[in-house]
Amino acid sequence: MRISTKKEQLVKRPRGRPRAYEPDVALRQAANAFWKAGYAGTSLDDISAATGMNRPSLRAAFGDKHDIYVKALRDYWSRKFAAIHDAFAGDKALGETLMRVYDAALSIYFSGDEQVLGCFVVATAVTEAPGDAEIQDIVAGGFRKLDADFEARFKKALQRGELKPGADTKALATLASATMQTLAIRARSGTPRGELRKLAQKATNVLCS
Secondary structure: OOOOOHHHHHHHOOOOOOOOOOHHHHHHHHHHHHHHHOOOOOOHHHHHHHHOOOHHHHHHHHOOHHHHHHHHHHHHHHHHHHHHHHHHOOOOOHHHHHHHHHHHHHHHHOOOOOOOOOOHHHHHHHHHHHHOHHHHHHHHHHHHHHHHHHHHHHHHHHHOOOOOOOOOHHHHHHHHHHHHHHHHHHHHOOOOHHHHHHHHHHHHHHHHO
16 A cells, blocks of 8 residues: 655645635624615725725625625525525415514514624615615615515415405515514614504505405
8 A cells, every 4th residue: 555745745735725604694784884884984994894804805706895794794694584585485374474474574673693684785874875876776676576475475365365365565565664674673773673563454454354
């Protein structure tokens, strides 16, 4: 049996230092920095402090500040829709389904360790959208998807007789989506979670009637 020499072992050893961070974790740490202070109020130094990565490492992993933010925004939408789809799943009554969806949203809005952060999109992206076409497209696309998910559920409710014949499912979906955004704004402004859940229940009662 041939034993490889020390020189051969060194040659076969992978070059470069092993990655000292987890991309998903680092991206969400960067997102939290944006979430707390907004896009304009967050510097690369803030992101570096949040992730524990220096500027060259950040650029190599994610790009510049704008690139990092866009990646964080897309990741937030992805995670939020995953939670909402889980809430929509099943065969619950319309009212119970809507409350499951709103509870899923509230769990996200109140997920901050140090402060109530609300919705990442509403808190950070809406202010940037008018001057940034890419961010505007991502925000608008997410809201369209949210409206479509609500509308699909209202159409199902109409077919099952849970709504009055002729109910405008598109209008109901828009109102349901707007309620979610209202919850996000009020959460960030300091309204307690219990009060917001009562608001969601009142909105649900109206939407189901």
